[in-house]
Amino acid sequence: MSAVASEVDRFNRLAAVWWDSRGPMRPLHVVNALRLAYLGELVDTHLAPLGRPLRGLRVLDIGGGAGLLAEPLARAGARVTGIDAAEKNIAAARAHAQSGGLSIDYRAGEPATALRAEERFDLVLLLEVVEHVDDVAGFVATAARHVGPGGMLVASTIDRTAKSFLFAIVGAEYVVRVLPRGTHQWRRFVRPAELAAAAARAGLTQIERRGMRYLPVLHRASWVRDTSVNYIAAFRRPSARAGASDFADTAP
Numbered sequence: 001m002s003a004v005a006s007e008v009d010r011f012n013r014l015a016a017v018w019w020d021s022r023g024p025m026r027p028l029h030v031v032n033a034l035r036l037a038y039l040g041e042l043v044d045t046h047l048a049p050l051g052r053p054l055r056g057l058r059v060l061d062i063g064g065g066a067g068l069l070a071e072p073l074a075r076a077g078a079r080v081t082g083i084d085a086a087e088k089n090i091a092a093a094r095a096h097a098q099s100g101g102l103s104i105d106y107r108a109g110e111p112a113t114a115l116r117a118e119e120r121f122d123l124v125l126l127l128e129v130v131e132h133v134d135d136v137a138g139f140v141a142t143a144a145r146h147v148g149p150g151g152m153l154v155a156s157t158i159d160r161t162a163k164s165f166l167f168a169i170v171g172a173e174y175v176v177r178v179l180p181r182g183t184h185q186w187r188r189f190v191r192p193a194e195l196a197a198a199a200a201r202a203g204l205t206q207i208e209r210r211g212m213r214y215l216p217v218l219h220r221a222s223w224v225r226d227t228s229v230n231y232i233a234a235f236r237r238p239s240a241r242a243g244a245s246d247f248a249d250t251a252p
């Protein structure tokens with residue numbers, strides 16, 4: 001099991017304000033447009049040529065909170081399953097989707113308990129979640145099992161560097177206070193090489209990694225080359241037709 005009780009409690013307490021775009025989850029609301037566009041690009045480049053555009057795509061959003069990403073993906077035609085260890089987040093997600101007339105398969109739990117062993121998806125998301133779990137390698141391995149042939153896993157998190165301590169903890173939680181204190185613990189941050197190694201052990205090849213910068217005062221997000229604070233990485237399970245793609249560090 002990878003869930004950390006204190007983390008899950010903290011996220012349960014945030015469920016009621018999850019959809020408040022000016023509340024404590026504001027940074028996730030701000031980065032959402034950027035990461036949605038990125039997912040669209042990835043799908044167009046790597047999945048659409050295999051005849052699987054976003055419409056009908058099987059998406060698994062692990063640790064998806066109350067559905068910030070699940071909803072626009074479902075609206076774009078993807079078949080979305082969203083799981084989260086915080087039950088109150090799942091209740092908030094269900095209520096929000098229902099009020100918007102969206103059909104999303106939400107389940108409370110972590111990957112090891114909420115998914116059936118045989119379930120496979122085209123796109124598995126681990127966004128801003130691996131820095132909140134125990135046993136990152138085991139968590140990634142469990143998630144990766146659900147990536148079907150030719151499918152992708154996309155993970156975003158924070159690198160464990162001196163710079164991330166300064167910006168993501170001291171700056172974000174104590175100086176600008178864009179995040180509640182205690183949101184992140186530096187020792188749980190994940191080095192890109194650790195993430196890539198965990199994915200590789202699970203049979204996935206890294207195809208891309210890029211940095212993301214969040215400007216707390218302006219509440220703006222953009223892509224950057226520097227991956228030493230926030231970053232997102234995409235991995236692929238080779239299909240029978242396509243071999244492993246080459247690795248690239250990219251930022252526009």
Ligand SMILES: C[S@@+](CC[C@H](N)C(=O)[O-])C[C@H]1O[C@@H](n2cnc3c(N)ncnc32)[C@H](O)[C@@H]1O
Nearest residue numbers: 002003011063064065084085086110127128129
């Ligand atoms: C920072 S939020 C990210 C939410 C969403 N992925 C996003 O980026 O908008 C982290 C989420 O991961 C969930 N979580 C933490 N540990 C988990 C685990 N072991 N399994 C599933 N979800 C977990 C938390 O409850 C929380 O909703």
